[in-house]
Amino acid sequence: MKLGQGAPAARILAFGGYQPAQIVTNHDLAARLDTNDEWIQSRVGIKERRVAGPQESEIDLAVQAGGKALAASGLSSDDIDLVIVATCTIETPIPNAAGRVAHRLGITAPGAFDLNAACAGFCYALAAASDAVRSGSATNVLVVGTEKLSQWVDSEDRSTVVIFADGAGAAVVGPSDRPGIGPVAWGSAGDKAEAIMVKDRRSFLHQEGQTVFRWATTALHPVAKLACERAGVDPADLAAFVPHQANLRIVEAIARKLGADNAVVARDIVLAGNTSAASIPLALSRMIERGEVQSGGLALLLGFGAGLTYASQVIEIP
Ligand code: UT7
Numbered sequence: 001m002k003l004g005q006g007a008p009a010a011r012i013l014a015f016g017g018y019q020p021a022q023i024v025t026n027h028d029l030a031a032r033l034d035t036n037d038e039w040i041q042s043r044v045g046i047k048e049r050r051v052a053g054p055q056e057s058e059i060d061l062a063v064q065a066g067g068k069a070l071a072a073s074g075l076s077s078d079d080i081d082l083v084i085v086a087t088c089t090i091e092t093p094i095p096n097a098a099g100r101v102a103h104r105l106g107i108t109a110p111g112a113f114d115l116n117a118a119c120a121g122f123c124y125a126l127a128a129a130s131d132a133v134r135s136g137s138a139t140n141v142l143v144v145g146t147e148k149l150s151q152w153v154d155s156e157d158r159s160t161v162v163i164f165a166d167g168a169g170a171a172v173v174g175p176s177d178r179p180g181i182g183p184v185a186w187g188s189a190g191d192k193a194e195a196i197m198v199k200d201r202r203s204f205l206h207q208e209g210q211t212v213f214r215w216a217t218t219a220l221h222p223v224a225k226l227a228c229e230r231a232g233v234d235p236a237d238l239a240a241f242v243p244h245q246a247n248l249r250i251v252e253a254i255a256r257k258l259g260a261d262n263a264v265v266a267r268d269i270v271l272a273g274n275t276s277a278a279s280i281p282l283a284l285s286r287m288i289e290r291g292e293v294q295s296g297g298l299a300l301l302l303g304f305g306a307g308l309t310y311a312s313q314v315i316e317i318p
Pocket of ligand 1: 039119159163196213246274276304
């Protein structure tokens with residue numbers, strides 16, 4: 001063994017999710033904007049979302065979700081040697097979020113980096129974590145997706161403020177004898193970069209909704225199928241399908257095309273809104289809490305969003 005050796009495989013030990021306390025319903029938004037509950041529910045599927053107050057940052061959200069995942073994993077902060085934070089909404093990018101989250105959780109001297117693949121960020125980070133464990137670069141990794149989208153959205157813009165929300169989700173990844181995280185199928189479409197964009201430091205998030213909608217409902221089910229193929233899993237054997245919670249119509253369109261007929265489909269957007277990199281681990285942590293999915297079942301994750309970026313992998317539910 002010349003260059004070291006990692007674990008034979010990696011798996012997820014636990015998930016954790018966190019949402020800020022303040023609930024904003026469609027009726028709250030309709031009271032101050034030219035929108036209504038019927039439009040939002042029928043076009044996006046959201047009934048309510050959570051928004052963090054001025055005193056609660058995306059770092060605070062990440063610490064909450066990360067702490068829950070760590071507690072559920074049975075590991076202690078001393079066991080974690082790498083922290084990856086997937087986010088695209090950090091308010092102050094210098095220094096990075098990962099080091100601050102690690103410090104707040106009492107994780108001493110881990111590798112710590114942020115990763116921006118927007119709403120695909122959690123799946124990218126999970127792939128990086130799995131590779132780190134398998135290569136021997138890390139033993140146990142805390143992966144967090146955290147977003148405070150409310151600070152990047154114009155509160156007067158009905159086309160975005162009804163959709164985007166705040167939250168965090170986390171997973172602890174550790175060594176395993178058999179694969180618990182399948183190979184990732186990932187990619188990007190930089191030609192569509194302008195479809196979701198914050199133009200400059202003084203601007204809010206702008207989204208060409210229909211462009212992204214068309215792309216998401218036509219280009220992504222083959223990526224999800226490829227992730228299944230790379231994992232050697234038939235979509236019919238999936239216990240859960242957990243795509244990024246962008247729009248309930250997108251979730252259902254992709255689920256239909258996938259043929260995952262026995263899978264519980266995540267519909268967390270209804271009560272959580274679109275929380276970008278947080279949406280997949282947040283949804284899955286809540287499905288586990290509610291007993292909708294069982295430990296040992298296979299879940300297909302599919303992240304997609306600004307970039308445009310996308311990533312998908314099959315995981316074993318912890
Ligand atoms: O998370 C990152 C990835 N993002 C996505 O995957 C988002 C993909 N896109 C979508 O989910 C949908 O395109 C949206 C939910 C963003 C928009 O839904 P849509 O059905 O594509 O609506 P639209 O943008 O075509 O707008 C239709 C109409 C417009 O009015 P006119 O021009 O027909 O008179 C909008 O001005 O709806 C109007 N509208 C609204 N009306 C009431 C836009 N926002 C609202 C609103 N309430 N909040």
